[in-house]
Amino acid sequence: MGPLDGVRIVEVAGIGPGPFAGMMLSDMGAEVLRVDRAQSVRGGDPSQPPPDPLARGRRSVGLDLKHPDGLAALLRLVEGADGLIEGFRPGVMERLGAGPDVCLERNAKLVYGRMTGWGQEGPMAHAAGHDINYIALAGALDPIGPKGGKPVPPLNLVGDFGGGGMFLAFGMACALFEARGSGQGQVVDAAMVDGASTLMAFIRGLQAMGVWREERGANMLDGGAHFYDTYETSDGGYVSIGSIEPQFYAELLDKAGLSDESLPGQMARDEWPAMKERFEALFKTKTRDQWCEIMEGSDICFAPVLSLSEVPNHPHNVHRASFVDVGGTQQPAPAPRFSRTAPAAPAPAAHPGEHTDAALADWGFSESEREQLRQSKAIA
Numbered sequence: 100m101g102p103l104d105g106v107r108i109v110e111v112a113g114i115g116p117g118p119f120a121g122m123m124l125s126d127m128g129a130e131v132l133r134v135d136r137a138q139s140v141r142g143g144d145p146s147q148p149p150p151d152p153l154a155r156g157r158r159s160v161g162l163d164l165k166h167p168d169g170l171a172a173l174l175r176l177v178e179g180a181d182g183l184i185e186g187f188r189p190g191v192m193e194r195l196g197a198g199p200d201v202c203l204e205r206n207a208k209l210v211y212g213r214m215t216g217w218g219q220e221g222p223m224a225h226a227a228g229h230d231i232n233y234i235a236l237a238g239a240l241d242p243i244g245p246k247g248g249k250p251v252p253p254l255n256l257v258g259d260f261g262g263g264g265m266f267l268a269f270g271m272a273c274a275l276f277e278a279r280g281s282g283q284g285q286v287v288d289a290a291m292v293d294g295a296s297t298l299m300a301f302i303r304g305l306q307a308m309g310v311w312r313e314e315r316g317a318n319m320l321d322g323g324a325h326f327y328d329t330y331e332t333s334d335g336g337y338v339s340i341g342s343i344e345p346q347f348y349a350e351l352l353d354k355a356g357l358s359d360e361s362l363p364g365q366m367a368r369d370e371w372p373a374m375k376e377r378f379e380a381l382f383k384t385k386t387r388d389q390w391c392e393i394m395e396g397s398d399i400c401f402a403p404v405l406s407l408s409e410v411p412n413h414p415h416n417v418h419r420a421s422f423v424d425v426g427g428t429q430q431p432a433p434a435p436r437f438s439r440t441a442p443a444a445p446a447p448a449a450h451p452g453e454h455t456d457a458a459l460a461d462w463g464f465s466e467s468e469r470e471q472l473r474q475s476k477a478i479a
Contacts, residue, residue, distance in 0.1 A: 101128020101433075101442030106275060109134060109176050109183045110157065111164075111197075112451075115230075115255070116291065117186030117214045118153040119264030124184075124271060125156035126433035128442050132180075132458055134173060135451035137163035137479035143450030148426035154448035155425055160459060161452025161479035168477035170196050172459070177202045177209060179462055181278070182271055186214040189224050199286045209284040210274040214267045216258070218290035230258035230291070237262070237295035242302065246316025246323065262294025319343065325374035326351065326365060329404055336387030340378075341400035351399045355381060452479050 106129040110121040125131040133154070140161035143149075163169035174197060177183060183202060185192055192198045192213075199211045213219060216228040223236075234240045234257045235250075244251040267289035274287050302320075305311035310318075317323040326342040342351040348365050352358045355378075363370035382390065387403050394401040405413060411422040411429055423432045426447025433442050455478050459469055472478040 100440070101126070102437055102440045103127040103129035103272075103275075104440070106130065106182070107180045108132070108271070109173070109180045111173075111183065111185040111187075111192070112136065112139075112159075113186030113214070115153075115186070115259045116263030116267065117184060119260050120184055120212070120214065120267040120271065120289075121157060122153050122155060122445075123264065123268040126442055126445055128440070131157040132176065132462070133157050133159045133449070134164075134176070135159050135161050137161045137166075137169065137452070137477070140452035140455075140479035141450075143453065145450070145453060148428075148447035149450065150426070150428040151448045152425070152428070152430040155430065156445040157449065158454035158458045159449040159451050160455040163477050163479070164195050164197065166475065166477040168472055168475045172464070172472060172477060173197055174202065174205055175464070176462055178205050180206065180209060181275055182210040182212060184212040184214065184267065184271065189213075189215060189219045203284055207284060208278050208282055210271055210278055210287060211284065212267050212271045212274075212287040212289065214263060214289050214291075216263075216291045218293060219288045230255035230263075233258040233262070233291040234295045237292050237299060239295045239299050241313075242315060242318075242321055244315045246314075248315065250315070257298060258291040258295050262296075262298055263289065263291040266294035266297070323368075323371060325371050325378050328375065328378075330378055330382035332385060332387040332390060333383050334386040334388075337404035338382060338387055338390050338394075339402050339404055343400070347398050347400050350397060351394075351401075354393050354397060354399060357381075455479065 103124060106124075108121070108124055108129050108131040110117070110131050110133045112118070112133050112135045121131050121133065162172055164173060177197070202209055202211055215224070216233045217223045217226065231240065231252045234252075239257050239262075240250045240252065243253055267287065270287040270289050274285055278284055302311060306313075312318055315321060319327055322328050326340060326348055329337045329339050331337055340351065342348040345365065349358070352362070363374065391403050395403070410416060416422060421432055422429050423444060424430075425445055430445075433445060456469055459478070460466075464472075469478070
């Protein structure tokens with residue numbers, strides 16, 4: 100089930116964006132086999148799966164890739180796969196003996212997906228880094244933060260997941276589609292700095308039009324405008340307002356009780372700070388729920404700012420079944436949605452090496468071959 104049903108992917112286990120891409124591909128119906136390090140296999144009760152959404156939906160085998168037999172087993176898996184994804188620094192897979200050249204020689208149709216922060220080449224390619232560093236170099240960090248304050252990291256959403264894992268999954272889907280026609284595989288070089296830069300395309304467009312200032316908290320979308328911001332309510336909650344279009348702004352003023360007052364024009368930038376102070380005082384006159392009763396569901400472009408624990412219980416999310424229980428852990432449901440090839444509910448995350456024997460059997464390893472791998476300690 101799912102639009103990627105029938106696609107087989109080998110995922111060499113990593114952290115962050117790599118597993119996120121594996122989750123996305125698995126959510127869409129691909130059979131993704133996670134290869135964990137044999138040294139990480141510690142056992143575990145299958146009835147108590149790890150509460151990790153990024154590891155859901157795929158089986159795990161434990162291989163020692165530094166053991167000749169473990170490497171040979173990985174290359175055997177590659178022969179029966181449509182794709183492989185890995186998230187090591189450039190050159191690591193080559194040193195292990197499973198770089199793109201070796202794998203494509205074994206399987207000419209293989210799509211070899213590589214997830215790094217800086218990319219496979221360039222002056223910084225081999226340097227360590229994290230999300231905050233990649234989005235800093237991409238220009239995505241500098242605009243985020245309060246007026247007069249320092250840049251604030253937006254969790255690790257922009258680099259690791261938006262600019263990283265999601266771009267890797269998209270690149271894999273594109274290359275897998277192309278390989279179906281050409282019969283040829285290729286390498287997908289997904290770099291978080293590239294993805295984060297691409298996510299900034301719209302802001303760069305605003306800058307090119309002369310309407311974006313290189314100053315935090317001074318623009319329409321960065322908290323500078325009073326009609327696109329969050330406001331504290333009397334009970335300590337927050338609401339979000341995004342009334343950009345004139346008709347939506349007019350409805351905001353109407354429902355806020357300000358439509359009869361003489362106010363400056365919506366786009367009078369010099370008046371934004373004063374209007375923000377006015378809105379701050381106004382929204383503190385009612386609770387978050389009271390503002391929801393007045394504004395939610397209207398064309399104001401309004402929503403309450405929900406905590407992580409509140410999100411699954413909001414009526415809209417409940418109606419759309421946006422969250423599912425996977426192995427006892429509440430998780431986001433697979434997205435996007437499909438009218439005809441809806442993916443199945445994801446399976447719980449696996450303990451490292453939980454399915455070594457069964458998965459290898461399904462991928463064509465005989466009992467004697469599996470026993471030989473066990474005896475040599477190449478699998479766990």
